[in-house]
Amino acid sequence: MTDSNAYRDQSAACKPSQSSGQEAGQPTDEPLPSSTGDSVPEDATAEEATIADMAAELESLRAELAAEHDKLLRALADLENVRRRARDEMARTVDQANEHLLRDLLPIVDDLERALESAASSPSLREGMKMILKNLLAVMAAHGAEPMTVVGEAFDPYQHEAVECVVTEEVPEHTVVGELQRGYKYRDRLLRPAKVRVSTLPE
Secondary structure, X not given: OHHHHHHHHHHHHHOOOOOOOOOOOOOOOOOOOOOOOOOOOHHHHHHHHHHHHHHHHHHHHHHHHHHHHHHHHHHHHHHHHHHHHHHHHHHHHHHHHXXXXXXXXXXXXXXXXXXXXXXXXXXHHHHHHHHHXXXXXXXXXXXXXXXXXXXXXXXXXXXEEEEEEEEOOOOOOOEEEEEEEOOEEEOOEEEEOEEEEEEEOOO
8 A cells, every 4th residue: 555655646746737837938829919909990090081071071161151151242232232323323313304394494483473573453363373483483492493592692603694784882893783584503503593783893
């Protein structure tokens, strides 16, 4: 018994240990861990590229939208200018038409005033003509025509037409002393100059 036990102990001592079977520096059969900690997956790279493309496309669309908005503003401004010019042109056309019509009415006013002076012998006729003249002048005034007051003013060749000179020392020279035909203004423009008598000093 003693000999057999000793034999088994010697046999076990001669067998190599499984834990010490591989020496330091010898290759092993176990696979090495892959070093993938710093690498970027292909899906993430593709996603970043797609986001970049979408951002570039969005920026391009914003630029196009800004350009179209600017075109729209310019078109609206041009349209407003056209409308304003049309309104101004229409106003000028109406103004010129009114001026021509009022100027054509002035001889009728002159005839009524002369007829009114000669109708002194007929009070009823005179009152009727006076009413007609008053209404006509009111219509003309409503459209901007007003008679000028010239007697006693200094002679103005731009507003007065001198048809007669009156020698006098009672007023300064070149003063309007009489009116032969009434002058009229249309708004701020001369519609018809007044025909007047102008004073002059004796020689």
